[in-house]
Amino acid sequence: MFGKVEKYPALTLVFVAAIFLVYGYATSLPKITDFMIFCIFVVAFDLLYGHMGQLSFGHMLYLGAGAYGCSMFAYHIHPDPFLSILAGLVVGALLAALLGLVVVKTSQAAFALLNLALNEVGAYLVLSPWHKWTGGEDGLSLFFSSYGFINFKDSAFRFYFCLGSLLLVVYLVLRLVRSPYGNLLRAIKENEVRVEFLGYNTYLYKYITFIISGTIAALAGALTSINLSYCNTSLIAPTRNVEVIFAALMGGAGSLIGAVLGGTAFMTISNYLAVYLIRWEMFLGFALLIFVFWIRKGIWGYVRKV
Amino acid sequence: MTNFVQSILFGLTIGGILYIISIGLSLTFGAMGIVNFAHGLIYAVGAYAVYTVATLLGAGFIAGALAALAVSIPLSYAIERFVIRKLYGQSIDYAIIATYAILLIGADSLKWIYGASPLPIIDPIGRLWTFGSLAMPVFRLVIIGLSVLIFFGLSLFFKKTLVGKIVVAGLQDREAVRSLGIRVERHFAIVFVLGSALAALGGVLYAPLSTLNPYMGFEILILCFAVVIVGGMGNLTGTAVAAYSLGLVHSLTAAYIASSAADAMVYVVMAAVLVFRPIEA
Numbered sequence: 001m002f003g004k005v006e007k008y009p010a011l012t013l014v015f016v017a018a019i020f021l022v023y024g025y026a027t028s029l030p031k032i033t034d035f036m037i038f039c040i041f042v043v044a045f046d047l048l049y050g051h052m053g054q055l056s057f058g059h060m061l062y063l064g065a066g067a068y069g070c071s072m073f074a075y076h077i078h079p080d081p082f083l084s085i086l087a088g089l090v091v092g093a094l095l096a097a098l099l100g101l102v103v104v105k106t107s108q109a110a111f112a113l114l115n116l117a118l119n120e121v122g123a124y125l126v127l128s129p130w131h132k133w134t135g136g137e138d139g140l141s142l143f144f145s146s147y148g149f150i151n152f153k154d155s156a157f158r159f160y161f162c163l164g165s166l167l168l169v170v171y172l173v174l175r176l177v178r179s180p181y182g183n184l185l186r187a188i189k190e191n192e193v194r195v196e197f198l199g200y201n202t203y204l205y206k207y208i209t210f211i212i213s214g215t216i217a218a219l220a221g222a223l224t225s226i227n228l229s230y231c232n233t234s235l236i237a238p239t240r241n242v243e244v245i246f247a248a249l250m251g252g253a254g255s256l257i258g259a260v261l262g263g264t265a266f267m268t269i270s271n272y273l274a275v276y277l278i279r280w281e282m283f284l285g286f287a288l289l290i291f292v293f294w295i296r297k298g299i300w301g302y303v304r305k306v
Numbered sequence: 307m308t309n310f311v312q313s314i315l316f317g318l319t320i321g322g323i324l325y326i327i328s329i330g331l332s333l334t335f336g337a338m339g340i341v342n343f344a345h346g347l348i349y350a351v352g353a354y355a356v357y358t359v360a361t362l363l364g365a366g367f368i369a370g371a372l373a374a375l376a377v378s379i380p381l382s383y384a385i386e387r388f389v390i391r392k393l394y395g396q397s398i399d400y401a402i403i404a405t406y407a408i409l410l411i412g413a414d415s416l417k418w419i420y421g422a423s424p425l426p427i428i429d430p431i432g433r434l435w436t437f438g439s440l441a442m443p444v445f446r447l448v449i450i451g452l453s454v455l456i457f458f459g460l461s462l463f464f465k466k467t468l469v470g471k472i473v474v475a476g477l478q479d480r481e482a483v484r485s486l487g488i489r490v491e492r493h494f495a496i497v498f499v500l501g502s503a504l505a506a507l508g509g510v511l512y513a514p515l516s517t518l519n520p521y522m523g524f525e526i527l528i529l530c531f532a533v534v535i536v537g538g539m540g541n542l543t544g545t546a547v548a549a550y551s552l553g554l555v556h557s558l559t560a561a562y563i564a565s566s567a568a569d570a571m572v573y574v575v576m577a578a579v580l581v582f583r584p585i586e587a
Contacts (some may be wrong), residue, residue: 285414
């Protein structure tokens with residue numbers, strides 16, 4: 001039954017929207033807004049990990065680029081929310097395009113570690129040499145202008161705006177991975193050398209995917225800074241990479257619904273369980289081990305068979 | 307001039323420690339293709355062991371160092387036996403995630419036991435070597451000397467002993483060695499534990515130069531990955547050269563550019579190496 005859901009794009013979107021509408025109104029809209037933004041980030045990460053087969057250990061860099069691009073635009077130039085989001089996207093895309101030239105050439109362990117190292121450099125730049133513009137450790141507090149009902153101070157509006165963004169991202173990525181391009185990505189994941197022999201420029205495909213993934217991650221960053229109306233170094237912290245990896249693994253890598261489910265499940269655990277669980281990181285560590293050794297297909301891998 | 311010499315010596319100290327920690331990482335990486343984040347945990351455990359024995363119990367630094375080895379050897383054997391051995395030959399992502407999970411569990415345990423605030427360890431020698439206007443803690447000179455000794459010791463180990471030779475041969479071609487009827491994995495396990503003991507020693511030596519915190523393993527690890535990548539995975543001499551060079555880059559950046567830029571500069575070197583000499587791991 002569930003397996004059919006992801007066969008039809010419209011059904012997928014309805015499914016995702018239903019999850020968050022029910023969840024949002026059953027608990028609290030601002031909290032679930034956070035969850036949805038994180039899901040966008042997981043989708044971005046999973047495009048690289050689940051679909052292209054490359055584990056990035058530094059995707060927080062692109063989230064941070066989006067967050068800082070957006071907030072610095074709003075803080076220093078103009079507090080228009082849409083222009084700020086656009087600025088975040090542009091910064092994320094440009095950064096991914098620039099670093100991708102180097103990063104995409106590597107694979108496997110080197111890919112993971114290079115991303116981690118670049119994330120460290122990014123976090124350092126934001127914290128130290130650029131602290132006059134980024135606010136350093138204090139971060140930036142943001143105010144966005146509003147136009148009529150387009151008011152980002154209203155939590156219900158933020159909820160629907162982020163829900164719309166998430167659905168848009170899911171739809172676009174769904175179209176992408178269902179296209180011949182997506183097939184090629186999966187082929188690259190299986191055996192890159194063979195795809196190269198077929199005459200495809202695999203580097204180019206991986207590069208484009210990296211930019212797309214970085215841009216989506218930047219969208220998540222921009223939305224985070226708008227939702228929280230501040231931006232600080234926790235949005236670019238390299239140690240937080242484990243969260244998105246765990247979410248992708250928990251939901252089931254290589255599936256969009258899996259990414260959304262994993263993101264939601266992770267945020268639910270970290271928001272509700274972490275309050276009661278003092279040894280939260282230890283719990284996360286053991287859970288990671290369980291997923292690596294016994295539940296590699298993730299939640300969605302099992303549910304879709306039902 | 308004094309400043310410059312001092313920076314060079316400080317750089318060699320950091321380089322020596324990086325070498326001691328990285329060698330185990332480099333071997334596991336080169337031999338089994340496993341990125342072992344748990345290595346950082348062993349390093350932190352070494353540092354905390356010396357803190358417990360030397361500072362809390364007051365039994366002296368040497369006793370602390372021995373305690374660090376006594377704790378880290380069984381711990382690293384358990385990690386090898388129950389986690390890493392199960393991941394040989396599988397996608398490298400699972401090894402990264404699983405060993406990171408161990409690092410996370412370990413760091414949280416350390417936080418549980420010792421608290422999150424940074425803990426200092428007093429310099430065990432506590433004397434300065436002065437030469438003109440140059441003042442250098444003797445302990446740092448000991449570290450440099452020790453790292454050089456370990457380098458020669460390991461070179462001998464890999465050239466002269468049977469285990470060492472098997473491991474070096476296994477680094478070149480694991481299948482060929484296995485087809486001779488030698489259980490390569492078992493020999494790698496021995497070297498894995500040896501490398502971990504050295505990581506714990508690195509923690510012991512670094513603790514008096516800095517402060518302890520539960521996440522110290524994660525912080526040093528990225529520097530060590532830079533050493534491994536710059537030096538070439540499983541390349542013993544390369545690791546040493548890379549460690550000392552990156553140590554010098556680190557201390558010269560700290561002295562002449564900004565102390566906060568030192569780590570970032572090391573990563574930039576690592577990125578540059580990956581651009582010009584990409585590795586396939």
